[in-house]
Every structure is written in structure tokens, then in C-alpha cells.
Amino acid sequence: DVKVTQSSRYLVKRTGEKVFLECVQDMDHENMFWYRQDPGLGLRLIYFSYDVKMKEKGDIPEGYSVSREKKERFSLILESASTNQTSMYLCASRAGGGRGEKLFFGSGTQLSVL
Amino acid sequence: DAKTTQPNSMESNEEEPVHLPCNHSTISGTDYIHWYRQLPSQGPEYVIHGLTSNVNNRMASLAIAEDRKSSTLILHRATLRDAAVYYCILRVSNAGGTSYGKLTFGQGTILTVHP
Numbered sequence: 001d002v003k004v005t006q007s008s009r010y011l012v013k014r015t016g017e018k019v020f021l022e023c024v025q026d027m028d029h030e031n032m033f034w035y036r037q038d039p040g041l042g043l044r045l046i047y048f049s050y051d052v053k054m055k056e057k058g059d060i061p062e063g064y065s066v067s068r069e070k071k072e073r074f075s076l077i078l079e080s081a082s083t084n085q086t087s088m089y090l091c092a093s094r095a096g097g098g099r100g101e102k103l104f105f106g107s108g109t110q111l112s113v114l
Numbered sequence: 115d116a117k118t119t120q121p122n123s124m125e126s127n128e129e130e131p132v133h134l135p136c137n138h139s140t141i142s143g144t145d146y147i148h149w150y151r152q153l154p155s156q157g158p159e160y161v162i163h164g165l166t167s168n169v170n171n172r173m174a175s176l177a178i179a180e181d182r183k184s185s186t187l188i189l190h191r192a193t194l195r196d197a198a199v200y201y202c203i204l205r206v207s208n209a210g211g212t213s214y215g216k217l218t219f220g221q222g223t224i225l226t227v228h229p
Contacts, residue, residue, distance in 0.1 A: 004157075035219070040221075042201075042219045043158070043201075043219035044219075045217075045218065059218070090157050090158070092157070092158075101146070101148070101160075101205070102160040102163075103217060104160070105159065106157050107155075107156055
């Protein structure tokens with residue numbers, strides 16, 4: 001089975017800190033995604049990447065950036081964390097090129113910004 | 115983007131069938147209908163997807179209306195492990211007919227299964 005691993009389950013940071021959330025997948029998937037999940041708002045797409053060094057903005061990219069230097073790794077960066085970025089962050093991956101429809105999700109990182 | 119509408123919550127008894135409805139009246143001809151579910155403290159997991167025809171897999175069945183404006187996820191025998199939030203999502207294809215798999219999640223339906 002595909003495994004999508006997020007580096008931390010829980011993370012506590014201070015306002016203004018630079019935060020890196022790491023995601024690694026082990027199935028050679030072309031497409032990777034970052035979502036955030038908030039009560040009452042569901043999952044919202046922040047950024048996605050369809051290839052190494054390629055990225056596209058999702059629905060709520062403000063305050064975030066991403067990095068995809070290697071195919072298996074997709075990083076979400078909060079340049080200067082703010083309290084409104086306290087959320088559950090979910091990474092997902094999917095095969096590209098018509099080889100797959102399924103999104104595979106990690107277990108999530110609960111980020112608290114104090 | 116086409117939107118989906120689902121009931122906020124539903125309840126079922128264990129070992130009974132469950133029919134989870136989803137309306138997507140603005141669906142376009144190339145939009146796939148996807149269902150995911152999210153168990154407590156986990157990321158969402160894929161359940162099933164389809165385009166026009168009904169689909170079956172080991173987890174569930176997907177019944178798609180003839181006009182494609184609605185669909186129903188069917189769990190044939192609910193178990194306590196099926197208690198989750200179920201998301202009905204449209205996967206939008208871009209003009210070239212390909213997609214990067216962008217899925218827009220709504221609020222989903224909270225399914226409670228009673229013993």
C-alpha cells in the first residue's frame with residue numbers, strides 16, 4: 001500500500017517563526033497536495049505539485065509556500081507563522097499520467113501557533 | 115467549480131444498509147464523482163469513484179443518477195468501523211481532459227453507526 005508520511009503529528013510554534021511541514025510518499029507519485037482542515041470549513045487546498053519543481057496555487061495559498069526538490073518529498077513552508085494558521089495540515093499524493101484516481105493521505109500534522 | 119450538497123449527518127444501525135446521498139446539479143460531462151471518508155484522527159481515505167455507470171468495490175457501491183445530478187454511496191452492511199465523515203467530491207478535469215487530481219472537499223456527512 002502507498003504510504004504518505006508526515007514528519008510530525010503535533011507541532012507547537014510561536015508567532016513569527018518559520019515553519020516547515022514535511023511530507024514523503026513512497027510510491028513514485030507525480031502529484032502531491034497540501035490541504036488544511038478546520039472545523040466548519042472542511043478541507044481546503046493550499047498548494048499542489050504535479051512534478052518536481054512544479055507547483056500550483058490551490059484555493060488558499062496566502063501565507064504559505066511550497067518546495068518540491070525531489071519527487072518523493074513535498075514541503076509546506078509558513079514563512080512567518082500566525083495564529084490563524086493554527087490548523088490540521090494534511091498531505092496527499094496521487095499517481096499521474098492517467099495511472100491513478102485515488103488520493104492517498106497522510107495522518108496529518110496538528111499545528112498550533114501561539 | 116461544480117459544488118456538491120450532502121446532509122450534515124445520518125445515523126444507521128449496525129449491519130443495516132446505509133444510503134448516503136449527494137447532489138451535484140451543476141456537474142459537467144467530464145467531472146468524476148469521488149467519495150472519500152475520514153475516520154477520527156486520520157486523514158481521508160478513498161472509497162470509490164465513477165463517471166456515469168454504477169460502480170462496486172469491496173468497500174461500497176456508487177449509484178449515479180441517469181442525469182448525473184445526484185449520486186448515492188451505498189454501504190451494504192454498516193459496521194461500527196464505518197462511522198466517519200463521508201465526502202462526496204467532484205474531480206474537475208481541465209480543458210485538455212487531464213487533471214492534476216484537484217479535489218475540493220465540502221463539509222461531508224457525519225455517519226453515526228449504532229450497535
